[in-house]
Amino acid sequence: MTFGVFLLSGAMLWASGDALVQEEYDEDTYGPKDPIVWEKPVQAVVFTHKIHTMDAGLECDSCHDDIFTMEAGAAAENDDFTMATLYDGGYCGTCHDGSTAFASNTRCTACHIGVRGNARLHGESAEGEHSE
């Protein structure tokens, strides 16, 4: 009995402590919660609003609508949506230039989660078709 009370109060303390640290993610302030996955021109590149807005402190108009239109995945329809454009300071390369944020030609896998990473994001086994 005593042990149960101890556990319960411990859990309550832990939960309240957690709530103090974790700010509620507000989609209206910080943008869509779900990560955006680009599948063109190559599979699969991830962008997370939370990392850029809530964590890094960027405003919506830092990127919208000059660099990216607000429609998810719209940029991928452009012919110049390539790594070469990023190196020249376009799209993500506006900030990912080596001084504001890590350069576009470094840390490839920070954004390129690949086919395996994309499958994991969607809760599928990375081996998928290869399981017998």
Add this chain to the structure above:
Amino acid sequence: MKIDDLEQMESEDLTTLPSAERRSFLKFGLAVTGMYLGGSVLSLCSAKNVYAEGVVPEVGKYPYSPHYTMVIREKFCIDCERCKEACVKTNHVPSYGFRTTILEKRRSLGGESFETTFMPVLCNHCNRPPCVRVCPTTATFKDEKTGIVRMNPPRCIGCKTCMTACPYNARYFKEETRAVDKCDFCFESRLSKGDTTTSCVEACPADVRVFGDLANPKSRVYQLVHSPDTMVWVLRPETGAMPNVFYINS
């Protein structure tokens, strides 16, 4: 033979063995033991003028010409899997198998963040291929000219011993041909028809895979593998198979 005749014969049991014979037998046994013991003691002494052998062969010591090799610039791989798609298309690889695939490594960066590295893998076309050694029918063999580990599907009896022997899991059993299938550096589908590179190399958008003749100093693989300030490694060097797929990060 009758019992009387048998009694007349010389006995072959140990009682008739002369002691000189016993003595020489024991001497022989002691000599053998001594040889082994001496060798064990010698092996405990440190050897001089011995160097650790690297995974990259010395210039001029390539057993084949052209000595086909692949260099993987690992950190640039983004797992877009265009190489896999191209390979499947070119070599008619079924969905349940692969000739090349991408593995994934995760390294903690502290806290909750991780760094992912993708590792393309394929047949390493070893200089001492364990698969060729174990094949009972010579269905898999080392091409004498190019060093490519190839398959002769009609000869394969499907015992799958090569699949067990391969340190790189680079083989699968193809139901359609009833034979084991594996990467042959696109020899059947491309190289033998005049192409100079493999389909996976051609499909890679990040220039991760580099294919060429290591015996040619002008080739890019030669220059990558033999350039200064470069860390070159192979997978599972401890097997002694002497693989021909080299990994670098520059």
